[in-house]
Amino acid sequence: MLEFKNVSFRYDVDEFAMMENLSFSVEDGDFVSIIGASGCGKSTIFRLINGLEKPQKGEILVDGKPISSLKQYSAFMPQKDLLFPWRTIEKNICLPMELAGVPPKEQEARCREVLEQVGLLDYMKKYPKDLSGGMKQRVSFARTLLSGADMLLLDEPFSALDYLTRVEMQEWLLHQWEHYDKTILFITHDVEEAVFLSQKIFVIQDRPFSSMEMVEVPLSYPRDRSDLKRPEIVELKEQLIGKLRRSVSL
Ligand SMILES: Nc1ncnc2c1ncn2[C@@H]1O[C@H](COP(=O)(O)OP(=O)(O)O)[C@@H](O)[C@H]1O
Ligand SMILES: [Mg+2]
Incomplete structure (x- = not known):
């Protein structure tokens, strides 16, 4: 349903591009998280999707149509x-x-x-x-x-909440998603949150970035927090943390 095709973007005030030739797609009904170090451009992806910023190059399509020709295809929920x-x-x-x-x-x-x-x-x-x-x-x-809107853009919606409330809200959000048949793009810098919630995780590692590594979470739904203790999931979390740490030290 959502497709980025060779999108390049640079803020006017910046000397360097934030993304170059970025292509990725998200299927209808997916729950996808985007993770990456602070300032790497996660929120900018949302600003491009909802049309607040325009790419200098490339196209953003929803259901095969350029977003400039569409209305109410996405809805944004901020951290506050x-x-x-x-x-x-x-x-x-x-x-x-x-x-x-x-x-x-x-x-x-x-x-x-x-x-x-x-x-x-x-x-x-x-x-x-x-x-x-x-x-x-x-x-x-x-x-x-x-x-x-069929596509919900949630930008670190739980990051200001205390730990237990956050855990509850994650479970609550999964129920909502299962119930409504929406496509959810979820930004977080919390690896465990991304793993618990998503089917697929996009990882931003470079600056500027021209691709995002896609990692699939090998868990079905409904999920339980005890799933996070499975050896393959613990291993996945460690791998993701490793990727983020490498990108911070760039
Ligand atoms: N409206 C804007 N105008 C100019 N620069 C911006 C704007 N919004 C964000 N930036 C810059 O772009 C970079 C990435 O921002 P952002 O997409 O918010 O990152 P993230 O959400 O991953 O933390 C930051 O360094 C920030 O200073
Ligand atoms: Mg942000």
Whole structure:
């Protein structure tokens, strides 16, 4: 569904390119993680996918069509929840619909539906301050789902959460993914998180990069955290950490 074809990109202010002739593809319904050292260009890939930046060379296609000809093919969820503290959860969720002129009754119905899906219907009239960090990220995810896009771009969505909440949210996210039949691209610098969640992991190792090594995780779904203790998975994690360390020391 998503295809990068020989994409080259450099920020105007930079002397050097960030990626050169990068080609990769992601299949419909995949759960793919992208890992790499901080500053290597992971978030930039998302900015290119959602059209915030344009490649100097190459093409980005979704279902075979250039993204410039498409609307609402992807939805982005950032690390911070970006909820307005003075708006209730309902009003936060409805904001994009408000801006799009959706009738209030329909806004409310869709908000209810999506809050129910993420298990937070009771919090509809509450404010962000009344929710834990994990709950706020679930609201943020609900807002991403509401966009209706088939491809979700999640940029380190759990990295600000404490360890146990993060583990819970990972399991929760897998349930959501299994339920909704979405394609998920997930950025993280946490190797274990990438291994637990994904079918495939793309590793960024060079600067500039012209390819990403693709590593398949030999686990089926549903997954359990005890799977992480299997010898082949422990070995895979070590290999990935090794690749990232080599790239940091470049
Ligand atoms: N909007 C921007 N304009 C100019 N440079 C940017 C911009 N966003 C990021 N960069 C630079 O590009 C590099 C890679 O950024 P980014 O894609 O955010 O990396 P990552 O997400 O892997 O940490 C960083 O060195 C950063 O300073
Ligand atoms: Mg980033």
